[in-house]
Amino acid sequence: MRNKYSAIYHDIADKIVHRIYPVGSYLPSETQLSQLYGTSRETIRKALSELLINGFIQKIRGKGSIVLNLQRFNFPVSGITSYKELNRSLNMHSKTEVLCIEDRHVPVEKFDYQTTEALPATYVARLRKIDQDPIVLDRDYILKSVVPHISHAVAADSLYDYFENKLGLTISYATKTITVEHPSVEEKKWLALNEYEDVVVIRSRTYLEDTTLFQFTESIHRPDKFNFVDFARRQKIS
Amino acid sequence: MRNKYSAIYHDIADKIVHRIYPVGSYLPSETQLSQLYGTSRETIRKALSELLINGFIQKIRGKGSIVLNLQRFNFPVSGITSYKELNRSLNMHSKTEVLCIEDRHVPVEKFDYQTTEALPATYVARLRKIDQDPIVLDRDYILKSVVPHISHAVAADSLYDYFENKLGLTISYATKTITVEHPSVEEKKWLALNEYEDVVVIRSRTYLEDTTLFQFTESIHRPDKFNFVDFARRQKIS
DNA sequence: TTTGACAAGATGTATAGACAAGATGTATCA
DNA sequence: TGATACATCTTGTCTATACATCTTGTCAAA
Numbered sequence: 001m002r003n004k005y006s007a008i009y010h011d012i013a014d015k016i017v018h019r020i021y022p023v024g025s026y027l028p029s030e031t032q033l034s035q036l037y038g039t040s041r042e043t044i045r046k047a048l049s050e051l052l053i054n055g056f057i058q059k060i061r062g063k064g065s066i067v068l069n070l071q072r073f074n075f076p077v078s079g080i081t082s083y084k085e086l087n088r089s090l091n092m093h094s095k096t097e098v099l100c101i102e103d104r105h106v107p108v109e110k111f112d113y114q115t116t117e118a119l120p121a122t123y124v125a126r127l128r129k130i131d132q133d134p135i136v137l138d139r140d141y142i143l144k145s146v147v148p149h150i151s152h153a154v155a156a157d158s159l160y161d162y163f164e165n166k167l168g169l170t171i172s173y174a175t176k177t178i179t180v181e182h183p184s185v186e187e188k189k190w191l192a193l194n195e196y197e198d199v200v201v202i203r204s205r206t207y208l209e210d211t212t213l214f215q216f217t218e219s220i221h222r223p224d225k226f227n228f229v230d231f232a233r234r235q236k237i238s
Numbered sequence: 239m240r241n242k243y244s245a246i247y248h249d250i251a252d253k254i255v256h257r258i259y260p261v262g263s264y265l266p267s268e269t270q271l272s273q274l275y276g277t278s279r280e281t282i283r284k285a286l287s288e289l290l291i292n293g294f295i296q297k298i299r300g301k302g303s304i305v306l307n308l309q310r311f312n313f314p315v316s317g318i319t320s321y322k323e324l325n326r327s328l329n330m331h332s333k334t335e336v337l338c339i340e341d342r343h344v345p346v347e348k349f350d351y352q353t354t355e356a357l358p359a360t361y362v363a364r365l366r367k368i369d370q371d372p373i374v375l376d377r378d379y380i381l382k383s384v385v386p387h388i389s390h391a392v393a394a395d396s397l398y399d400y401f402e403n404k405l406g407l408t409i410s411y412a413t414k415t416i417t418v419e420h421p422s423v424e425e426k427k428w429l430a431l432n433e434y435e436d437v438v439v440i441r442s443r444t445y446l447e448d449t450t451l452f453q454f455t456e457s458i459h460r461p462d463k464f465n466f467v468d469f470a471r472r473q474k475i476s
Numbered sequence: 477t478t479t480g481a482c483a484a485g486a487t488g489t490a491t492a493g494a495c496a497a498g499a500t501g502t503a504t505c506a
Numbered sequence: 507t508g509a510t511a512c513a514t515c516t517t518g519t520c521t522a523t524a525c526a527t528c529t530t531g532t533c534a535a536a
Contacts, residue, residue: 060448173296175308178464180464230414300500482534485528500516
């Protein structure tokens, strides 16, 4: 960890996860923490504000910071997370099957993206299984302008790992929509759906740090296996 | 606005919305902004970091802050927003029909909430319609320990407005889960569902600033009308 | 006993300054 | 011409300080 405040963030987060700071208890005060870590109060406050955003603590003015009971270890579709990371952090022991890799143009209208030009991309279709049961059908369109080629081995492992650690790309943010739709014949087949069963579709556009769009993703979920867990803070519309 | 940085936040956000700072352009630099608003750079940075969190801008080190094209004006289930606020900000002209107000205990198992004690609450069932079409069935359980009584008039208007502006409660955060389920007979009737049609269920637990739990909500959505829009920033799991 | 004033400790806001590190253009040198 | 070094702009990190505001407990006065 190269930053003081992110080192402190991870240290406190660890202590919360391992119940050294139990749920419902107060953290040491900001001045105490600043002495503990040998740093200024502002640096402590930066770490605490990250913990607040991520739902670890709740700050109460005049009193202190309470440890919250976050049990967001189910399926955090919120936030951007790669399937491999999810799989590892949840110990799900899932398998990924690569169905197809080929060159295609992005079907931009599906993603509600307005453009006049064609977007050449690498199309990757993958099926995610847990205990032999198909759960999710992932369809990725990775723009050729950013990533010229993707191998079968990379697709079978982790696209995000490849992008970030091999290519040095920094994935920054994404916009997502979630809808319920009637499945296509192909989707029905891959996900082993019953008659009349709908699917949950998550479509996202992913951007790099310099705001260049580089990936469109379509995730088709079996409705009985779909579970989205979210943590939200109140924000007034004004 | 009593804080400088939130005043600056709203001022810049307004200028982005009104295209004074167009999408794709750079904001003035932090030092320029601090001169512009007659404040310190740290205060500017606090405002900018709020804009970053809410998806208005993207900061690039060494270069500046780019205005993003946020079009999250569809149906932000992400974040906590009252139906009345949503309705107003989207100009949807929807109607709310109060179906039932009565005293009930919270069905805690539905919300995956572990407790041994019974939780007395006011149960409020409401149907949200747009152009006579039923869209959402909302079922709220508001704990008696926090809010002893809720009138029909309040339920027909806005619960959140009542809680925050009349009772002085500060709603702070919530945990949510989204699933797809088979509708009950009652749900099928109210939402005018076809045979075999599933529903999207959002269940949330809402907490006050002092971390006291005070509300359980169950929102039943018609699948063809459900559209969840989200903005997410990348966060490494480590 | 109840009320009120006050102090102490907590977080919230704001400032000024310093240095690190990334991006970019310019001037210089080979 | 082409490459390198540098200056200068940007944002990122960190410190030290001051005061405001909220919560709570204590102590004294009514």
